[in-house]
Amino acid sequence: MAKEKGAKNTYGVPLERSDNLKLDQHRHHCEPEDFGRWVQSGYGKDKRLAVDLFSGAGGLSLGLERAGWTTAAAVDFDQRARETHAANFPGMSLRVDLGDDVQRDEFVQRILDSGARIDLVAGGPPCQPFSRAGRSKIRHLVEYHNRDPHDLRKELWRAYVDVIERLLPRAVLMENVPDMGLSDDFSVIRIIEEKLESLGYVTQVRLVDAWNYRVPQHRKRLILLARRDGGGFEWGMPKKQTTLREAIGDLPVLDPQPLLPVGGRVCEYNEQQNPKLSPFAKEMRRKAPKGVVHDHMTRRVREDDFRIFTVMDSKTLYSELGEKLREDEKKFQRYDAEQFTDKYKKLDWEELSRTITAHIAKDGYWYIHPEETRTLTVREAARIQTFPDRFRFAGTRSDAFRQIGNAVPPLLGEAAARVLLPQAVPTRDKTVDKWPKLREELTRWAKEQRAGKQWYQFPSGRKMKPLGALVMAVLSGSKLQMKQLSNVMDEVAGHRELSQDIYLALLNAAPTVALRRRLEARLGSVVGKPEVWVNADSVLDHREAMGLKPAELALFRLLAGGDIMLVSQSALRVAARVQQNESHLTNRLTEGRLNLIKLLGAGRDAPVRMAAIRFIGENLCREKQPVCGSCPLSDYCPTRPQEDEGVEATFDVAVTTG
Incomplete structure (x- = not known):
């Protein structure tokens, strides 16, 4: 009996392995070569068909079935899970590696050739998040080593989106754990949403407590829904908890x-x-x-x-x-x-x-x-x-436990699927269609500001280099008049390295002794060192020597062009007001973040939009006396708090840098 890791003693039980349960296939199961007939004249004829990707044992498939769909095809790489699915559901249950281009192409082509009209694609792709370091490294490799920016085909969530793009179902349901968002600024979710929107879908991302739908356990899941039929997203009322x-x-x-x-x-x-x-x-x-x-x-x-x-x-x-x-x-x-x-x-x-x-x-x-x-x-x-x-x-007892633990609770799957049922009279709130236009307007406004006096508030401009991003981050938290901040930042505009002359000019431009000391403490160790300023990553390599604080590091990454989601009270307030709720006060780490990702979006311009949201929250969309007249989101903001008539409708008054 092996000693358990972390254990003090070697107590144990007789080693045993349960029997291996073999199951007969469902009576309406079909093999791939019979799929066309199954669709056209067999069990699948005239049914509302779904495809379940990364299906596991079939928890989500069972939820779809309860909501009125028939799973035409299910895919998973776990052989025991595939056998379980084939025993409990009709249609094809296939062992396919969706990360393999050839296998995925064969699977999609078989569905297309069958003439099946797939109404819904569902699944819980294993979403390996981008770490900040990983995203930065990929960007550096693309810029300096001619790496293909799309060389990420093995990431399974990309395979999931690829299948959707080729099948173009009426509706999409994706389920995963909340941590997939929190660990990487929701970058994966934002990319998926943006892609679906480009295909004509409207989307909703929602954090759901499974116990509200009779699942007798503590369980939060992240649900992404999408539809392209003019319908909306109406969730059923929470049910009494099951003990x-x-x-x-x-x-x-x-x-x-x-x-x-x-x-x-x-x-x-x-x-x-x-x-x-x-x-x-x-x-x-x-x-x-x-x-x-x-x-x-x-x-x-x-x-x-x-x-x-x-x-x-x-x-x-x-x-x-x-x-x-x-x-x-x-x-x-x-x-x-x-x-x-x-x-x-x-x-x-x-x-x-x-x-x-x-x-x-x-x-x-x-x-x-x-x-x-x-x-x-x-x-x-x-x-x-x-x-x-x-x-x-x-399979064995352990196989069963693993399949059960990996599954989507069927009652949760049913609750989410019912939101996507066809609606006799589409009830979509027209505000769900505003997001692409809103983000486009936010991007336009941000680039306009970046080209003017506020260049230092935004990434990727002609004047903003890693040096400028660093200086702006060091200044964060200090409240300066706009003229004072401009005077300091103008000393580094367009410069790539912190030479002795630029350093001295910065110190001379500092309007207070305290600010001068802060610049000396943060920047003194990197003056006259060209190797520090090669790119944003090389600056980060010296963050300990400069003593940069977490908030300063986050702002530096953003202004240096990183896809960073800065979760602050002011940014959450902007997103909540546009969404017409108070999530910035009640659910900052859940609904508040989901509101923010909806406003932020993804893609090349996401960093400049995040910088714009930060600026708007700190200088325009104030908790009291908001300056709505100068806000680019005012036409899209249903809440629009009453402006103080005594506040000039301009942000050219004072600037908070952090």
């Missing part, structure tokens, strides 16, 4: 014992002993075989875990177990309690479950049953993900 007891309380008690197998492929299920099934449980039992429940099995219980599970309750942290164990039992706490403070989690009957993830395939310590001394079974995990009891998973 863990309502979700799995009817499943058979297993009475686990240390070191012995727990549960099995088939367990008795007595409907007569469950006369008061919750509505959720009744729904999960629909079309399931009578008298039995399948896959109600989990790992054996270690002797030390058996004792630990017994003394825990839903509030107990792993770091607190020492207080509950006898002195001779403290050896059972085999993980470092300081490092693994929440290593174990016992669930609560009256609460939601912890988020089910693919990690459950490795261990179930985050998912300890509320009463029994064991971790959740495959069937319980499936229920919490809202897979019905009739749904089976191919």
Whole structure:
């Protein structure tokens, strides 16, 4: 028995591997060579057809099915997941590497040749985010080493967009985790939205709490919806939360014992002993075989875990177990309690479950049953993900856990899919069509300002070099009159290097002693060093020597041309007012950011738009006394707070640089 990583001792259980479940294919499954016939005269005829990319076991496919679609084709590279999908759904279930151009082309061409009219493309592409360093490096390679800027074909979200572009469905549904946005300034999401808009779609990006749609777990998902039929995006009202007891309380008690197998492929299920099934449980039992429940099995219980599970309750942290164990039992706490403070989690009957993830395939310590001394079974995990009891998973127990953890909860998929159903009378709010024009106007205005006196507020202009971006970043946070700021910045306009002469001129132009000292502290170490000023990356290599703060670094990256989303209260306020909500006050890190990405967009001009949003928020779209008359967004802003008549409708008064 191998010693566990981070563990103090070597307690274990007998090594075991569950049986490998083989499943028959769905009775309306079809092979690729029969797809044309399946579409034209078979099961797929006259049905609203969908394609599910990166389908996994089929959580999203099941949601689409519940909402009224038939999945004509599903694609995933996981063989066990493909087998699961083929057993539970009609149509083609293919093992295809969508990152491979040849395989993707063959897949798309087969659909086109069949004559299938695909109404919706759905899926959850693994969106590997661009790190800031990665984006900067790619840009540098393109500029200086003649690298193809589109040499990113292996990124699977690009394959997802490519399929959409070629099939042109009426609607699109994309699901992924929120972190894909937060980790890279939503650059991937912004690129996808901009591409879809260029294809004639209107889009909505929404952060959804799955528990609002009866999914009995804590789970936030990022949903991107798009449609090109004139319809809008109307989400159903949130539902009453489903507790863990309502979700799995009817499943058979297993009475686990240390070191012995727990549960099995088939367990008795007595409907007569469950006369008061919750509505959720009744729904999960629909079309399931009578008298039995399948896959109600989990790992054996270690002797030390058996004792630990017994003394825990839903509030107990792993770091607190020492207080509950006898002195001779403290050896059972085999993980470092300081490092693994929440290593174990016992669930609560009256609460939601912890988020089910693919990690459950490795261990179930985050998912300890509320009463029994064991971790959740495959069937319980499936229920919490809202897979019905009739749904089976191919492969071993670990294969099933992994497929369940990777899946989109079907009830969440259904809620999102229903938003995209055809509307007899299109109800689209016309404001959703304004974004391309709004961003175009914002770009035009920003470039106009960049060509004039405000050049130093915007990236990529004739006068703005990395040196200018750095000086502007160093000045951030200081409130200067426009004339004072212009005097300082004019000393570096168009210059590429910080020579001794330019440095002295900067110091002489500083209007205060404090500002002069700040310039000396930040720039003194890089005067007269040509190697610092090759490009933005070389400047960043010296950021520690200059003592640049995070906010200064972010502004430098933006003004040096980086695709940076500066999330500030003022920028969020601009986006919220254009969207006619108060997300800058209530949900800054969620809806607030989503509002900002809608306004920002993507592409070559995104940095200049971000700089414009920053400038507008700090100097025009003030919390009080906004100067709407000078704002390029005023015609698109339904909120337009009442202007103070005493404020001159110009930003040529004072400039806040940070």
